[in-house]
Every structure is written in C-alpha cells, then in structure tokens.
Amino acid sequence: MSTVKNISHCYQCNIIPLLHPALTLYNATMNNLFDLAHSLERKKVSSRELVEHCLRNIESPEGEGDNTFLSVNKERALAEADNIDAARKASINLSPFSGIPISVKDLFDTAGETTTAGSHVLDEHRPAKHDAPAISKLKQAGFIVIGKTNMTEFAYSGLGINAHYGTPPSPYDRETRRIPGGSSSGAAVSVSDEMAAAAIGTDTGGSTRIPAALCGLVGFKPTAERISTEGCVPLSASLDSVGPIATSVTCCTLLDAIMAGDPNIEISPFPEVGLRLGVLNGFPMEDLDSEVANAFDAALQRLGKRGILVKSHNLTELESYYAHINRACLVGAEAYAFHEQMLKDRQEYYDPWVYNRIAASASFSATDYINTLERRADCQQKTEAQNVGLDAIVLPAVPLIPQPIASLIEDNDLSLKVNALNLRNTSIANTLNAPAITIPCHNPGAPPVGFMLIGKRAKDRELLSIARSLEPIIRRESHSQ
Numbered sequence: 010m011s012t013v014k015n016i017s018h019c020y021q022c023n024i025i026p027l028l029h030p031a032l033t034l035y036n037a038t039m040n041n042l043f044d045l046a047h048s049l050e051r052k053k054v055s056s057r058e059l060v061e062h063c064l065r066n067i068e069s070p071e072g073e074g075d076n077t078f079l080s081v082n083k084e085r086a087l088a089e090a091d092n093i094d095a096a097r098k099a100s101i102n103l104s105p106f107s108g109i110p111i112s113v114k115d116l117f118d119t120a121g122e123t124t125t126a127g128s129h130v131l132d133e134h135r136p137a138k139h140d141a142p143a144i145s146k147l148k149q150a151g152f153i154v155i156g157k158t159n160m161t162e163f164a165y166s167g168l169g170i171n172a173h174y175g176t177p178p179s180p181y182d183r184e185t186r187r188i189p190g191g192s193s194s195g196a197a198v199s200v201s202d203e204m205a206a207a208a209i210g211t212d213t214g215g216s217t218r219i220p221a222a223l224c225g226l227v228g229f230k231p232t233a234e235r236i237s238t239e240g241c242v243p244l245s246a247s248l249d250s251v252g253p254i255a256t257s258v259t260c261c262t263l264l265d266a267i268m269a270g271d272p273n274i275e276i277s278p279f280p281e282v283g284l285r286l287g288v289l290n291g292f293p294m295e296d297l298d299s300e301v302a303n304a305f306d307a308a309l310q311r312l313g314k315r316g317i318l319v320k321s322h323n324l325t326e327l328e329s330y331y332a333h334i335n336r337a338c339l340v341g342a343e344a345y346a347f348h349e350q351m352l353k354d355r356q357e358y359y360d361p362w363v364y365n366r367i368a369a370s371a372s373f374s375a376t377d378y379i380n381t382l383e384r385r386a387d388c389q390q391k392t393e394a395q396n397v398g399l400d401a402i403v404l405p406a407v408p409l410i411p412q413p414i415a416s417l418i419e420d421n422d423l424s425l426k427v428n429a430l431n432l433r434n435t436s437i438a439n440t441l442n443a444p445a446i447t448i449p450c451h452n453p454g455a456p457p458v459g460f461m462l463i464g465k466r467a468k469d470r471e472l473l474s475i476a477r478s479l480e481p482i483i484r485r486e487s488h489s490q
Contacts, residue, residue, distance in 0.1 A: 039063075039203040042260045046105040049097070056090035056097075056108025056153070059206070063110045063155050066204045073202055076177040077195040079115045080122060081156035086110060089153050106263075107151025112205035114196050115157040116164060117141040118240035126242040127160040127171050127192075129358040130351055141240025143209065143251050143268040150267045155205055158195030162363045164211060164244045165344060167219045167431035168417060168424065169194030172360040179223050179411040181457050187411035190220035190431065196254050197224040207255040207264060213244045213340060215406075215435025217252040218447040222406040222459025227480075228254045229261040229446045230438055231469050236268045245343040247382070248439045258448065258476045265469070276470070278478035279400070281315060286462075287322030287396070289404040292331065293434045297408045300451070304458040305405045308450040311482050322402055324395055327437065330388040334440075339381050341370030362424070389441050393466065401475055404434055406447035406459030437463065444469040446476045448483045 039062070040048070048054040067074035067081055074081075093108040118124050118137035125131050140148065148154065159174050161167075169191035170176045177198040178186040189198050193210030197220035200208050210217040212230040221228025229252045236251040243249055253264035259276060266274040288309065297305075313319050344367050345352075352359070352368055359367075396402065408430050417424040438445035443466045447459035460483045464472025480486075 039206055039256075041257045042106065042109060042206060042255065042263055045109050045206060049108055050105055052097070056093045057087065059108065060086050060090040060110050060153060060155065063204050063206075066202055067156070072204075073177045073198055074204060076175040077159055077198045077202070077204060078112070078156040079125065079127070079159050079174060079195070082154060086153050086155045093151070093153075104151035108153060109151070109206050110153045110155040111147065111264075112156055112158045112196060112199040112208040113144055113154050114160055114193050114208070114210045116160060116211050116242050117144050117157075117209065119144060119154060119157065122157065124242060126163050127174065128162045128360075128363075129173055130163075130355045131242075132358070137240070139240065142237045144240070146267050146270065147209070147264070156199075158193070158199050158208065160194055160196070160210075161192035161216075162360050163242070163344070163348070163367075164192035164213060164216055165340075165363050165366060166191045167215055167428050167435075169220060169223075170414060170417060170424075172362065176414055178414065179457065180225065181223075181411055186414050188223065188414055188417065188427075190223035190407065190411070192216040193220050193254065197221055197226055197228070200224070200226055200254055200256065207253060207260055209264070209268075210252060210254055211238075211241060211244075212250050212252045212435075212439070213248045214432045214439050217254055218406050218435045218438075218445060218459065218461065219431050221254045222447045222449075222461075223411045223457055225449050225451075225457040226254055226256060227258055227261050227446065227448055228252065228459075229258075229265060229444070229473070230435075231265055231269070231444050232467050233439075233442050235444075235467075235469055236265070243343075243347055245340040247339055247343060247385075250439070258446065258473060258480045261446065262473045262477070265473070269469075271470075273470075276473055276477055279471070279474040281317055281478055283318075284475065284478070285318045285398065285400050286312065286320075287399040287402040288319060289402050289437075290321050290323050291328050293404045293408075293437065295408075296430060297405060298410050298456075300410050300456045301405050301408055301458050304451045304455070305460060308460050308483050308485075309403075311485070312479065315482055317479075319403075322396075322399065324392055324402075326388050326391040326395065327440070330384055330440065333384055334381065338370065338373070339378075339385065341367065342373040342378050342381070345370040345373065362421070385440060389466070392441055396465070401462045401464050401472060403460065403462050404437075406435055406461035407431055408434060410456035410458070434461065442466050444472045446472060448476060448480055450483045450485070452485065
C-alpha cells in the first residue's frame with residue numbers, strides 16, 4: 010500500500026490511506042481528500058479538472074450554486090489550479106493536497122474580500138487585508154478556496170435559513186426543499202453537491218455538526234482553543250470554534266490537523282476491544298423523530314454486536330445547567346455585546362428573525378453573565394468527573410429530520426421550536442468545551458440522521474481515533490460482520 014509523502018509547510022509525515030472508502034451518501038464522484046491526493050500525485054486527475062468539476066456544479070442552472078455560494082473565485086481558482094498542475098508536471102515538490110478545491114464559510118476573512126457573515130449589516134466594511142489564520146494554513150497546505158459559502162445571518166440559528174441570500178436545501182428530498190441545518194448551511198451543501206471537496210465552518214452550538222447531520226456528511230467540532238478564531242466574525246467568544254465538514258472522519262481529521270498546526274495528520278483507529286460508550290439519557294433523547302430514533306438505535310445495536318460496551322449514562326449536572334441556560338443564554342449575551350451598536354445603527358439591514366433574537370438579550374445583566382459563566386465551569390468540572398470510565402458519550406446529533414423550509418418561514422413559533430430542538434443536543438459539546446463529531450447512520454436514501462460522539466476536553470485526537478474506528482459500523486458498512 011502506497012503512501013503520500015513529503016507534505017510541505019512543516020507537515021513532514023506519511024499519510025496512511027483509508028482502509029475503507031468513505032461514502033458520500035448522495036453523490037459518489039468526488040472522492041475523499043486522501044484519494045484525491047493520490048490521484049493528483051499519480052496524475053490520474055489534474056487540479057484544473059477538479060476545479061472545473063466543482064465550478065460546473067456551482068454554475069449548473071439545475072443546481073443550488075446560487076443559494077450555496079455568496080462569492081465564487083472562478084478565475085483565481087482556475088489560475089491557481091493551472092500553476093499547481095504545471096509545478097507537478099515539472100516535478101516540483103508540493104503538498105499532496107495542492108490543488109484540491111474547498112469552500113469557506115462567509116464568517117472567515119479572506120484577503121481582498123469583505124466578510125459579510127451572511128448579512129447586509131457589514132456590507133460597508135472594508136475588504137480584509139489578510140486571511141484568517143485557519144484559512145491561511147489551509148492555503149499553505151495547497152488547498153484552493155473556490156468560494157465563500159452562504160450561512161445563517163451572523164451564525165445565529167441552527168436552521169440554515171437566510172432571508173437575504175436564499176437557502177440551499179438539504180440534498181435529501183429536494184422536491185420538498187428541506188432545511189440544510191445551520192449555521193454553516195452552504196458549507197454542507199457545497200460538499201453534498203460536489204461544489205467543493207470539503208468545507209470549513211464554525212460551531213458555536215452545533216453549526217458544523219447540524220448541517221453535516223442533515224446533509225448526510227461528517228462534521229467535527231474541536232475543543233474551542235485548538236484552532237484560532239482570529240479573523241472570524243464572532244458569535245459567542247466563550248463558545249465559538251472552527252471545524253470542518255467532509256465526507257469522512259479521516260478527511261475531517263486532516264483538515265483539523267492543518268488548521269490547528271498539528272504536524273501529525275496521520276490517525277490510527279482506536280482499538281475496539283474494551284471501548285466504552287455512554288448513551289446519554291434524559292432530555293437529549295426526548296422528542297426524537299421516529300426515523301432518528303430507529304437509525305440511532307440500530308447503530309447502537311451494531312456497535313453492541315461488535316463487542317463494544319454500550320451503556321446508559323446520566324449527567325445530572327448537565328440537566329441542571331440546561332434548565333438554567335433556558336433562562337439565561339450565554340450565546341445571546343455575548344452576541345448582543347458584539348451587535349449592540351449595529352442593532353441601533355443598522356437595524357433595517359438585519360433579518361427581523363435574527364434581529365429580534367439578538368435584541369432579546371439586552372436585559373441580560375452583568376450578574377446573569379457572571380453567574381452563567383460560573384455555572385458552566387462548574388458543570389464542566391462535575392460532568393468530566395461523571396464521565397470517568399467512558400471513552401465517549403453518544404447521542405443523536407439532531408433529534409429531527411430536515412424540516413420543510415416553507416413551513417418554517419411561514420410559522421415563526423414553529424421555526425423557534427425547531428431551531429431550539431436542532432441546537433439542543435449539539436450544544437452540549439459546546440457547553441462542555443469538548444470535541445464532538447457526527448457520522449451518518451441512516452440507510453441510503455432514507456432521511457439523514459447523524460450519530461454524535463462527544464469526547465474529552467482537549468482530547469481531540471483520541472475522539473477522532475475512536476470515530477475512525479467506529480465509522481464503518483455506524484455507517485452500516487460492517488453490519489454483516
């Protein structure tokens with residue numbers, strides 16, 4: 010088995026290719042990042058061909074490019090691809106990932122472009138002078154940024170609806186047009202529809218994992234401090250994190266390592282023998298759609314048949330904390346602090362749905378804020394103690410299948426209810442500042458369901474190793490074994 014070697018820009022290591030091919034549940038043309046790197050190295054495909062493939066999907070009249078991208082770097086991406094192809098032809102040493110097109114959420118600064126955060130509020134801001142550090146590292150590793158993707162305005166929703174630029178639908182049941190999940194909506198659809206090989210998003214309460222789950226993809230949220238949020242429009246300084254959406258755990262591992270500046274991008278499966286998973290009880294298992302409950306339960310049964318210890322697990326302190334934040338929302342308070350002046354000066358440019366939710370936190374007092382931070386720290390400490398003896402806790406990423414866009418736009422109360430449910434389970438990892446990943450666990454063609462694993466704070470590589478080991482079982486690739 011061959012390896013891709015000599016990744017430049019300080020990533021000097023060998024990469025072990027996937028032992029099993031990653032599955033794109035709705036498309037099968039764009040391979041995972043490692044396969045693409047091998048194909049580029051062997052000159053079976055050129056970077057221009059990859060970029061042109063993505064651009065055709067973006068520009069297709071029958072596609073969702075207009076709803077998915079807020080800007081497309083067509084000429085620049087093609088020029089970069091041609092330069093990379095010429096360098097490879099001349100046997101110049103390149104990163105193996107040079108020439109692979111990815112998308113970037115319009116929350117990140119990219120040099121020469123105005124970062125709008127899916128809104129018109131920031132339209133008058135000057136173009137960014139520099140790339141956000143996370144994006145700069147990806148470019149240094151050779152990835153081509155094909156464009157910036159649509160998102161929920163200011164990342165403040167788990168639905169993925171954008172009143173200004175349109176809403177790209179989940180790839181599931183396109184005729185009905187269902188929500189893609191938010192806030193990194195365009196990021197997920199850019200991958201599911203092969204407009205990019207992978208995407209970079211952010212996650213404050215589930216904004217990479219919700220759209221990944223509702224679009225049949227893998228989404229990863231790291232421990233917040235692992236990847237710099239500099240050059241990224243903030244939502245909540247206490248909770249914001251940067252994460253990838255891709256077709257496999259291994260692809261997410263690669264992107265995470267590069268953005269974190271981790272030279273070790275190789276990941277090995279975690280030994281299944283002795284692996285201990287806690288199935289979170291209580292509110293995370295309430296109000297599940299039948300499709301979600303059935304797919305999640307079937308995945309648990311497959312894991313149990315492989316000899317993996319799967320047991321019920323209660324987190325009483327987490328239940329108590331969530332009862333508290335229903336009355337005092339940390340995200341709302343920190344979002345209001347950032348938006349306060351803009352809410353006064355540029356109210357007419359906000360989507361009223363987003364404006365009203367941010368403005369509602371104006372009454373959040375300094376005492377409320379300090380108490381919430383203290384309660385969160387206490388919750389983290391006590392929950393970590395309760396999780397001793399487990400390698401990860403598991404739960405459905407999103408309790409609902411993708412809901413029809415039209416019904417949520419028409420019914421404000423319903424949209425608020427669905428938004429709260431979409432965010433409920435994923436936000437647990439943000440509260441705990443723990444790494445978390447969602448992996449598809451549904452049957453092909455069925456409504457998309459995400460199986461989420463939450464690891465230990467600052468043990469991101471361990472969780473990714475566990476996820477790689479369990480991915481084929483969760484995805485049903487090994488259910489007959």
